[in-house]
Amino acid sequence: MRTFSLRDLDSDFVDEIESLDFIGTFRDCYACGTCTGGCPVHRVNNDYDPLRIMRMLVLGLREELLKGEMIWLCSDCYTCQENCPMEVKITDIINHLKNLATHEDNTPLGVSTQKKLLMDQGKIYIIDEFDNKKRAKAGLPSLPEMAEEARKLLNKR
Ligand code: SF4
Ligand code: SF4
CATH class of the missing domain: 1.10.1060.10 (Alpha-helical ferredoxin)
Known part of the structure; x- marks a missing residue:
């Protein structure tokens, strides 16, 4: 210590x-x-x-x-x-x-990576075609790259 x-x-x-x-x-x-x-x-x-x-x-x-x-x-x-x-x-x-x-930009790498994902995509897990195929098999709708609600919250156009 x-x-x-x-x-x-x-x-x-x-x-x-x-x-x-x-x-x-x-x-x-x-x-x-x-x-x-x-x-x-x-x-x-x-x-x-x-x-x-x-x-x-x-x-x-x-x-x-x-x-x-x-x-x-x-x-x-x-x-x-x-x-x-x-x-x-x-x-x-x-x-x-x-x-x-x-x-002050003092964030650990994991947190800054999550922040970047959130700002770029509105979520911290990347949803790709593979995920959307799995969702379709489970009867779930596919997810867009960035949901409209997230776009509004993050002030993205
Ligand atoms: S913060 Fe609260 S719970 Fe923690 S040591 Fe102090 S008085 Fe106790
Ligand atoms: S919020 Fe939970 S994890 Fe954080 S210090 Fe308190 S008890 Fe520990």
Whole structure:
């Protein structure tokens, strides 16, 4: 596990993110560990730890949070947020951190690939002729390259 020095701390980061009401809830965390204890990702990977993310926020470890891989391991299941006795909006906070990291182009390869597929085709799985033949056999209509609804959502003509 990495240790941090005072040079890693960024007090402006805490002010920057606290402008959103739900983010500030991390200050109510009293480190009970309930979030980590119930986290399905932590169960299979001890390096992932939502409580650690909340403590990193308290310390303002901006670079570590936004450039590291930790936040991307969260599966967005909301178990931690639902169980937190202090109603810390843990999952919402992690999602906000993912958004900030994305704005700074700090996304893992898998996520940026999915983003490109979504922007190009309106879906993250490429549907080809083979898939549409399988769909036809199952009595399903074939899917267009990009659905009209996706085109509208993505502002494509
Ligand atoms: S469950 Fe809530 S109060 Fe407990 S450690 Fe996690 S964030 Fe902090
Ligand atoms: S939302 Fe993320 S951090 Fe919370 S329990 Fe699920 S995987 Fe763990």
